[in-house]
Amino acid sequence: MSQYWSPAVRELTPYVPGEQTRERVIKLNTNENPYPPAPGVGEVLRDYATDHLRLYPDPTSAALRDALAETLQVKSSQVFVGNGSDEVLAFAFQAFFCHQAPLDVPAITYSFYPVYANLYGVALRKHPLTGNWEVDIDALAANPERSGVIFANPNAPTGHAHSLMTIEALLKRVTDRVVLVDEAYVDFGAESAVTLIDRYPNLLVTGTFSKSRSLAGLRLGYAVGSEELIDGLLRVKDSFNSYPVDSLASLVGIAALKDVEHFEACRERVITTRERTRQRLETLGFEVLPSKANFLLAQHPDYAGAQLFASLRERGILIRHFNTTELNNFLRITIGTDDEMDSLIEALETICG
Numbered sequence: 001m002s003q004y005w006s007p008a009v010r011e012l013t014p015y016v017p018g019e020q021t022r023e024r025v026i027k028l029n030t031n032e033n034p035y036p037p038a039p040g041v042g043e044v045l046r047d048y049a050t051d052h053l054r055l056y057p058d059p060t061s062a063a064l065r066d067a068l069a070e071t072l073q074v075k076s077s078q079v080f081v082g083n084g085s086d087e088v089l090a091f092a093f094q095a096f097f098c099h100q101a102p103l104d105v106p107a108i109t110y111s112f113y114p115v116y117a118n119l120y121g122v123a124l125r126k127h128p129l130t131g132n133w134e135v136d137i138d139a140l141a142a143n144p145e146r147s148g149v150i151f152a153n154p155n156a157p158t159g160h161a162h163s164l165m166t167i168e169a170l171l172k173r174v175t176d177r178v179v180l181v182d183e184a185y186v187d188f189g190a191e192s193a194v195t196l197i198d199r200y201p202n203l204l205v206t207g208t209f210s211k212s213r214s215l216a217g218l219r220l221g222y223a224v225g226s227e228e229l230i231d232g233l234l235r236v237k238d239s240f241n242s243y244p245v246d247s248l249a250s251l252v253g254i255a256a257l258k259d260v261e262h263f264e265a266c267r268e269r270v271i272t273t274r275e276r277t278r279q280r281l282e283t284l285g286f287e288v289l290p291s292k293a294n295f296l297l298a299q300h301p302d303y304a305g306a307q308l309f310a311s312l313r314e315r316g317i318l319i320r321h322f323n324t325t326e327l328n329n330f331l332r333i334t335i336g337t338d339d340e341m342d343s344l345i346e347a348l349e350t351i352c353g
């Protein structure tokens with residue numbers, strides 16, 4: 001606490017990211033991709049210092065938005081880009097969710113939403129997951145007054161994804177405010193709601209280059225929606241920082257989008273390794289939730305989550321453990337390479353054996 005902090009800053013509970021480390025560990029704790037980004041990314045980096053570094057970036061990120069629009073099969077005017085999808089989410093909170101009524105959100109979801117709600121003074125109405133650890137879509141739509149609806153699909157940290165039909169059913173019921181679908185993990189096996197943006201002007205879909213495109217360090221995220229929603233985001237962006245996406249990030253992002261083959265190969269590998277890891281964890285007695293993301297959420301009937309987390313850490317393997325009542329017994333395990341997952345399973349065999 002400092003006397004110089006404003007009352008609002010005193011009340012904040014900041015987001016706690018998973019640990020980043022320079023130690024040589026098997027790092028399965030923050031949902032990064034184990035494979036390198038597209039080879040074209042390296043070429044971009046070599047030319048960058050001489051050609052671009054001294055100039056300000058394009059404030060509209062036109063080239064990157066064009067490339068994303070082509071990939072996602074939408075118009076460039078329906079695409080917004082930012083410095084990581086976390087920043088895009090922050091802009092969305094300011095642009096759409098700062099109303100009197102509460103924001104409808106699943107009780108278990110990406111832990112940044114409550115942090116932003118707190119920062120921007122938005123009340124939350126939290127809806128417990130269903131018995132199958134699924135986002136309760138009915139409950140999200142049930143109240144007459146709201147500032148909006150936000151959820152991740154696939155959800156974090158459960159990995160469950162709803163079908164497009166279910167999401168469309170929600171959109172038919174919620175028309176007064178923005179419905180934000182956070183698709184950070186959609187490329188690992190879920191259906192994207194981007195195809196619905198022309199029919200639902202209040203639908204905003206966010207995505208990121210951090211997970212399926214192996215560029216977490218670059219900080220590049222985006223939102224897709226109707227032009228009126230994109231204009232709302234631009235108003236906030238241009239009142240805060242005209243250049244959230246630097247020129248290097250744009251060039252690298254475009255290079256990554258162009259290499260469709262590399263993208264498809266990496267995500268297939270992650271998906272295959274996920275299913276293989278799931279089977280092996282089940283053989284060890286774990287209950288593993290079905291996942292459409294690049295992580296698994298698992299618990300063991302005989303071993304406490306915190307204990308497994310600590311034992312793995314001693315063996316140089318980092319996974320994520322959440323200290324909340326509902327998730328206390330669970331481990332969230334990012335899908336690494338097959339070799340990394342073999343090491344994890346071997347360590348668990350020793351610990352649980």
Ligand SMILES: *Cc1c(COP(=O)(O)O)cnc(C)c1O
Nearest residue numbers: 084085086110152184208210221
């Ligand atoms: C990782 C993640 C993000 C943030 O992605 P960045 O683009 O790296 O900021 C957003 N939403 C969810 C659900 C995530 O898991």
